[in-house]
Amino acid sequence: xxxxxxxxxxxxHVLAALLVVAALVLAVVGSAIGDTFYLRLATEALIFAGLxxxxxxxxxxxxxxSLGQALYFGIGAYTxxxxxxxxxxxxxxxxxxxxxxxxxxxxxxxxANRVRGVYFALITFGLAQVVAKVVYNIRDLGASDGMIxxxxxxxxxxxxxxxxxxxxxxxxxxxVIIMALYAATAYLLDTPFGxxxxxxxxxxxxVPFLGYSVWRARMVCYLAAALIAxxxxxxxxxxRGFVSPELMFFMTSxxxxxxxxxxxxxxxxxxxxxxxxxxxxxxxxxxxxxxxxIIIGLLFMAGVLFMPKGLIGFVRPHVERMIAPRHLRExxxxxxxxxxxxxxxxx
Amino acid sequence: xxxxxxxxxxxxxxxxxxRAVDQVTFAAERHRITTVIGPNGAGKSTLFxxxxxxxxxxxxxxxxxxxxxxxAAPERLKGAGLSRSFQxxxxxxxxxxxxxxxLAAQVxxxxxxxxxxxxxxxxxxxxxxxxxxxxxLTHKRDELAGNLSHGDQRRLxxxxxxxxxxxxxxxxxxxxxxxxxDTADTAKLVRSLTQDVSVxxxxxxxxxxxxxxDHVVVMHQGRKLAEGPPAAVRADPQVQAAYxxxx
Ligand SMILES: Nc1ncnc2c1ncn2[C@@H]1O[C@H](COP(=O)(O)OP(=O)(O)OP(=O)(O)O)[C@@H](O)[C@H]1O
Ligand SMILES: [Mg+2]
Numbered sequence: 001x002x003x004x005x006x007x008x009x010x011x012x013h014v015l016a017a018l019l020v021v022a023a024l025v026l027a028v029v030g031s032a033i034g035d036t037f038y039l040r041l042a043t044e045a046l047i048f049a050g051l052x053x054x055x056x057x058x059x060x061x062x063x064x065x066s067l068g069q070a071l072y073f074g075i076g077a078y079t080x081x082x083x084x085x086x087x088x089x090x091x092x093x094x095x096x097x098x099x100x101x102x103x104x105x106x107x108x109x110x111x112a113n114r115v116r117g118v119y120f121a122l123i124t125f126g127l128a129q130v131v132a133k134v135v136y137n138i139r140d141l142g143a144s145d146g147m148i149x150x151x152x153x154x155x156x157x158x159x160x161x162x163x164x165x166x167x168x169x170x171x172x173x174x175x176v177i178i179m180a181l182y183a184a185t186a187y188l189l190d191t192p193f194g195x196x197x198x199x200x201x202x203x204x205x206x207v208p209f210l211g212y213s214v215w216r217a218r219m220v221c222y223l224a225a226a227l228i229a230x231x232x233x234x235x236x237x238x239x240r241g242f243v244s245p246e247l248m249f250f251m252t253s254x255x256x257x258x259x260x261x262x263x264x265x266x267x268x269x270x271x272x273x274x275x276x277x278x279x280x281x282x283x284x285x286x287x288x289x290x291x292x293x294i295i296i297g298l299l300f301m302a303g304v305l306f307m308p309k310g311l312i313g314f315v316r317p318h319v320e321r322m323i324a325p326r327h328l329r330e331x332x333x334x335x336x337x338x339x340x341x342x343x344x345x346x347x
Numbered sequence: 348x349x350x351x352x353x354x355x356x357x358x359x360x361x362x363x364x365x366r367a368v369d370q371v372t373f374a375a376e377r378h379r380i381t382t383v384i385g386p387n388g389a390g391k392s393t394l395f396x397x398x399x400x401x402x403x404x405x406x407x408x409x410x411x412x413x414x415x416x417x418x419a420a421p422e423r424l425k426g427a428g429l430s431r432s433f434q435x436x437x438x439x440x441x442x443x444x445x446x447x448x449x450l451a452a453q454v455x456x457x458x459x460x461x462x463x464x465x466x467x468x469x470x471x472x473x474x475x476x477x478x479x480x481x482x483x484l485t486h487k488r489d490e491l492a493g494n495l496s497h498g499d500q501r502r503l504x505x506x507x508x509x510x511x512x513x514x515x516x517x518x519x520x521x522x523x524x525x526x527x528x529d530t531a532d533t534a535k536l537v538r539s540l541t542q543d544v545s546v547x548x549x550x551x552x553x554x555x556x557x558x559x560x561d562h563v564v565v566m567h568q569g570r571k572l573a574e575g576p577p578a579a580v581r582a583d584p585q586v587q588a589a590y591x592x593x594x
Binding site: 193 | 399431461463468507
């Protein structure tokens, strides 16, 4: 029988489909009028949406706030850049980025998962800052300038080939990859393992008494989130032709967290919408004034105050009601209840 | 007679200078209700915490089915067939009643199903349904656990513990805060559990203890004061002085 969590996930899929339709419309219109600027901007929005997705997997499902998720985005980007300079192969770059991110995430996860809550947030923040500073000082990685001159590659997909320099073509490639990452995450969350993550968020101390290892679940979640961030990051140098240490800085991690909060924590698709929204706002307001950060800050505060569940958190219950079978239609949606705090286990 | 399902020997723990549990030894027989009683602060919940892996004992051993499980992590004890409830209701309040049960029942499935879609775990789903029916919660399956009445939450907590088909079930004051009628219903329920499991119970209601228990262990200030059949324990002058004297 369909249950609430599966229903919420389906409502997210409806909204994700809507986003894909909007993207396809943009692709058609953009190629018809020969636009480059907006297609590249939208491609960048999608790439950062991947990073936001990884933040939401951690925060929205297992309840762990990472303030340094850009670390894995940056590792993916640098690995991809290094590979592309030697061998201009899309698949090799993606594979290497995934492998490198995975290995680094095992180390990062062993460190960060020793603690939880605020301490987890601080450790993830610290890890990213340390690695960013190290990269900033390594001459072979371009130091503070980063690496430029990454060649424009041709992406071979079966018999077809798309140039990363083609705005529509690359936009569609990125769209497919980010939506595949979304689909994989959604799949994971609708498995028994994914449900253990929601249990962790709801009441972590009860989980071991159900027979699940909290450490293992948190670790797997951390690795999956890092992979998503790393694969998204791997796309960045293909779009921009360069990488820089800023990709790992707090600004990047912070933007991803803001995207998730604006879009709706724990909705998955909200991370995508939030990221697109943030990139659009930034470029629109950025074209009026240099002080766009002030406006983004104010927007963020207004969002948190007046739409605490985010854009999708606000919209999704309505979608749920539309697609719900009768037995789930009467009762209140979980989103509308103030979550009760779990009682502490008496130690 | 077969070996007891749970054997505790010389179990001790100290908090600072306080010996919260001091060299406690007892055994719980299969398909019986063994009850631990004692005044507030006697160390009953602390004893449960050590048996269930929430606290590591300072010394002593815990055997489950004859296997040494002293100080094992809770998830390993679960694998060994031990389930426990908590004195303070401890559920996933933001999840539905059915999801609370399904999470517990999932351990019945082979590990590889953990990464298949949830609907493939048919055994866990069937168990959830069976538990909903047995505990009369079917009409509340999609309610959030946090929205249930106190009595329903306490019942759900027992159901959650039972959903993993344990060998031994530790219940810490399951009737706490319940109405008279709910208490009576719960007593009947606990009695019916012994068909499938062995029960280790903490209970304050002496009437209930006498009615339900096959074996009673009395604790006082961390130590075991006496043990035996309910009637014999009640007649023990030491127990009367320490425990019933206050009641
Ligand atoms: N984590 C802890 N740290 C310090 N002292 C503790 C801790 N847990 C329990 N205690 C102390 O150990 C003693 C035994 O507590 P416990 O909760 O086991 O009693 P109990 O028999 O379950 O009582 P009640 O009937 O009130 O539930 C008490 O004095 C309590 O204050
Ligand atoms: Mg107690």
